[in-house]
Amino acid sequence: xxxxxxxxxxxxxxxxxxxxxxxxxxxxxxxxxxxxxxxxxxxxxxxxxxxxxxxxxxxxxxxxxxxxxxxxxxxxxxxxxxxxxxxxxxxxxxxxxxxxxxxxxxxxxxxxxxxxxxxxxxxxxxxxxxxxxxxxxxxxxxxxxxxxxxxxxxxxxxxxxxxxxxxxxxxxxxxxxxxxxxxxxxxxxxxxxxxxxxxxxxxxxxxxxxxxxxxxxxxxxxxxxxxxxxxxxxxxxxxxxxxxxxxxxxxxxxxxxxxxxxxxxxxxxxxxxxxxxxxxxxxxxxxxxxxxxxxxxxxxxxxxxxxxxxxxxxxxxx
Amino acid sequence: xxxxxxxxxxxxxxxxxxxxxxxxxxxxxxxxxxxxxxxxxxxxxxxxxxxxxxxxxxxxxxxxxxxxxxxxxxxxxxxxxxxxxxxxxxxxxxxxxxxxxxxxxxxxxxxxxxxxxxxxxxxxxxxxxxxxxxxxxxxxxxxxxxxxxxxxxxxxxxxxxxxxxxxxxxxxxxxxxxxxxxxxxxxxxxxxxxxxxxxxxxxxxxxxxxxxxxxxxxxxxxxxxxxxxxxxxxxxxxxxxxxxxxxxxxxxxxxxxxxxxxxxxxxxxxxxxxxxxxxxxxxxxxxxxxxxxxxxxxxxxxxxxxxxxxxxxxxxxxxxxxxxxxxxxxxxxxxxxxxxxxxxxxxxxxxxxxxxxxxxxxxxxxxxxxxxxxxxxxxxxxxxxxxxxxxxxxxxxxxxxxxxxxxxxxxxxxxxxxxxxxxxxxxxxxxxxxxxxxxxxxx
Numbered sequence: 113x114x115x116x117x118x119x120x121x122x123x124x125x126x127x128x129x130x131x132x133x134x135x136x137x138x139x140x141x142x143x144x145x146x147x148x149x150x151x152x153x154x155x156x157x158x159x160x161x162x163x164x165x166x167x168x169x170x171x172x173x174x175x176x177x178x179x180x181x182x183x184x185x186x187x188x189x190x191x192x193x194x195x196x197x198x199x200x201x202x203x204x205x206x207x208x209x210x211x212x213x214x215x216x217x218x219x220x221x222x223x224x225x226x227x228x229x230x231x232x233x234x235x236x237x238x239x240x241x242x243x244x245x246x247x248x249x250x251x252x253x254x255x256x257x258x259x260x261x262x263x264x265x266x267x268x269x270x271x272x273x274x275x276x277x278x279x280x281x282x283x284x285x286x287x288x289x290x291x292x293x294x295x296x297x298x299x300x301x302x303x304x305x306x307x308x309x310x311x312x313x314x315x316x317x318x319x320x321x322x323x324x325x326x327x328x329x330x331x332x333x334x335x336x337x338x339x340x341x342x343x344x345x346x347x348x349x350x351x352x353x354x355x356x357x358x359x360x361x362x363x364x365x366x367x368x369x370x371x372x373x374x375x376x377x378x379x380x381x382x383x384x385x386x387x388x389x390x391x392x393x394x395x396x397x398x399x400x401x402x403x404x405x406x407x408x409x410x411x412x413x414x415x416x417x418x419x420x421x422x423x424x425x426x427x428x429x430x
Numbered sequence: 431x432x433x434x435x436x437x438x439x440x441x442x443x444x445x446x447x448x449x450x451x452x453x454x455x456x457x458x459x460x461x462x463x464x465x466x467x468x469x470x471x472x473x474x475x476x477x478x479x480x481x482x483x484x485x486x487x488x489x490x491x492x493x494x495x496x497x498x499x500x501x502x503x504x505x506x507x508x509x510x511x512x513x514x515x516x517x518x519x520x521x522x523x524x525x526x527x528x529x530x531x532x533x534x535x536x537x538x539x540x541x542x543x544x545x546x547x548x549x550x551x552x553x554x555x556x557x558x559x560x561x562x563x564x565x566x567x568x569x570x571x572x573x574x575x576x577x578x579x580x581x582x583x584x585x586x587x588x589x590x591x592x593x594x595x596x597x598x599x600x601x602x603x604x605x606x607x608x609x610x611x612x613x614x615x616x617x618x619x620x621x622x623x624x625x626x627x628x629x630x631x632x633x634x635x636x637x638x639x640x641x642x643x644x645x646x647x648x649x650x651x652x653x654x655x656x657x658x659x660x661x662x663x664x665x666x667x668x669x670x671x672x673x674x675x676x677x678x679x680x681x682x683x684x685x686x687x688x689x690x691x692x693x694x695x696x697x698x699x700x701x702x703x704x705x706x707x708x709x710x711x712x713x714x715x716x717x718x719x720x721x722x723x724x725x726x727x728x729x730x731x732x733x734x735x736x737x738x739x740x741x742x743x744x745x746x747x748x749x750x751x752x753x754x755x756x757x758x759x760x761x762x763x764x765x766x767x768x769x770x771x772x773x774x775x776x777x778x779x780x781x782x783x784x785x786x787x788x789x790x791x792x793x794x795x796x797x798x799x800x801x802x803x804x805x806x807x808x809x810x811x812x813x814x815x816x817x818x819x820x821x822x823x824x825x826x827x828x829x830x831x832x833x834x835x836x837x838x839x840x841x842x843x844x845x846x847x848x849x850x851x852x853x854x855x856x857x858x859x860x861x862x863x864x865x866x867x868x869x870x871x872x873x
Binding site: 130144274343351354386398402 | 472474476478479639640642646647649651653657669670674677681703
């Protein structure tokens with residue numbers, strides 16, 4: 113009986129008795145969700161255009177972040193370092209298309225998926241060789257990213273807001289708006305959607321698959337760079353960040369692999385769900401449950417919507 | 431076809447050459463093979479790199495300056511584990527045929543796996559201030575050494591520090607003490623001791639595990655800390671977890687002088703990562719940081735300045751670099767002892783065990799080897815493979831670690847009976863054989 117009370121009643125009593133902490137937990141969840149969504153966006157972009165699940169996306173976040181910091185360490189001003197990092201990400205996209213994707217055209221998806229494992233480990237090895245294993249700090253001042261926090265008195269307590277978290281939310285929103293515009297309103301965006309629908313049909317109307325792949329991997333590289341900067345500004349950029357990036361997996365399961373709004377909503381649900389779970393129910397299980405809770409939530413959703421929240425329902429004639 | 435044949439022949443030749451090269455240590459009469467299991471890659475590399483550099487550079491300095499130890503060159507071979515237990519065991523298996531005299535697993539997970547293997551193979555394991563606390567009992571674990579302090583000693587020294595700062599052990603009653611820890615064997619190691627001490631002194635112990643996948647995503651953990659409001663927190667963290675924990679503590683306005691890390695949470699990068707807010711952060715330590723020691727200056731002169739080290743020059747003397755130096759000093763001193771005991775230049779693993787069991791590093795000896803004031807004296811015996819040495823609390827002043835307390839003893843009266851009981855439990859649970867190795871006279 114006591115156990116049932118602790119699981120079913122006590123967490124809600126806590127939410128009511130300390131509402132400021134409840135609001136703080138929701139806020140932390142939303143911020144984490146936005147950051148997960150940023151990483152998930154990179155996965156979605158590549159999956160939409162090529163049907164490939166890019167396992168290397170997490171490592172691309174780390175690689176992009178470390179590249180930017182390295183350029184800054186070389187004395188380049190922030191804008192130049194940013195431009196140089198974008199150039200590196202473009203070269204990376206070009207190399208991946210030439211060396212990995214092009215030779216594997218028409219191979220089963222699983223082969224391409226395994227190839228992205230290869231890309232991950234090459235990036236890890238190459239990255240550690242160039243940048244070393246130490247965590248690196250993002251120079252937040254150079255990018256005019258705010259530091260510090262402010263407190264909002266609320267419901268008899270306070271909610272502490274980190275300014276960098278607000279900036280992350282704004283930048284993520286801008287990023288999403290820009291991607292939405294790109295996909296819906298530009299010629300290349302429409303071509304990307306055509307490729308996503310059918311490679312053969314797209315080829316038949318003269319869309320270059322190779323060009324589209326370079327563009328989409330470069331777009332994923334840009335998203336990775338932004339995600340690297342934002343995650344790095346919150347803690348630091350280290351190779352451990354690639355593990356955090358795998359949190360995008362439940363986000364994708366939940367939101368669907370092809371939907372940009374799905375990545376956002378999925379990210380927010382996972383972020384808030386895991387924080388609430390860890391904060392209110394975690395102590396009952398010895399803590400540390402958020403590492404698997406996100407997958408639990410995603411799998412729970414799958415029972416009711418196997419295609420994810422925004423994925424297309426596929427009906428095939430047999 | 432011709433190309434294929436050529437490629438296969440070349441590969442075979444390279445393999446044969448490599449085998450011949452790596453077999454050298456086993457054959458040479460004036461060489462001692464010391465494998466170093468290190469991790470310069472992976473999520474924990476930020477902690478692993480400076481330690482690996484310190485360990486390597488001290489042994490290399492002995493080779494360069496003195497021609498080795500007692501006339502025998504040290505053959506140093508690093509094996510990359512990535513702090514991954516599976517890879518660590520692969521390193522062990524791939525190097526144990528080369529007559530290693532000692533293993534340094536540099537991971538509690540790897541140490542736990544290596545304890546039965548190395549004991550059966552009769553090769554000493556030096557898990558310096560990490561690993562299984564109970565392996566301090568030499569009567570049960572003749573091949574395992576974990577000087578100069580166990581994790582239980584460390585946690586008890588932290589409680590002593592809290593008591594001293596609070597006005598006595600009786601003031602611990604009713605206090606709330608948190609343990610934020612990596613959710614892995616290393617992080618969980620002090621829990622048993624802290625639970626025992628919480629019962630004895632009446633403080634409430636709160637646990638805050640951090641999964642390896644969430645080392646840089648500790649928001650929920652620090653929300654729990656904000657709710658529980660612990661009076662003090664002990665940080666048993668490693669790798670990327672530490673700078674994030676320090677940063678989060680600062681962000682959440684947790685008093686930094688009440689956040690105390692185990693010695694592995696005391697890297698310069700750990701504190702530096704917290705920015706200005708990290709000032710006041712504390713960490714236990716058992717050796718000094720800095721370059722004001724003849725031994726460090728010799729390393730700079732004979733190794734770093736000659737380009738024989740992988741370390742950046744400005745990292746020499748940092749806390750974790752000096753930790754690696756201390757580790758290798760223990761190896762070197764044990765080799766010297768073993769050479770004296772056996773009368774041989776190229777000692778065996780069995781000789782090394784005897785050398786470790788008779789380690790007696792006095793203040794005078796520390797001075798002789800250029801380490802006066804670097805660490806407290808230590809002595810191991812056949813029964814005691816740890817020493818349960820003194821530690822001190824180091825404090826981050828914003829740019830470097832400074833001494834924040836006097837040297838203090840762990841709560842040995844509390845730790846020793848628990849160690850005895852844990853060693854017995856381990857022996858029972860694992861059907862552990864009784865010690866058959868004779869003790870040296872005086873050890």
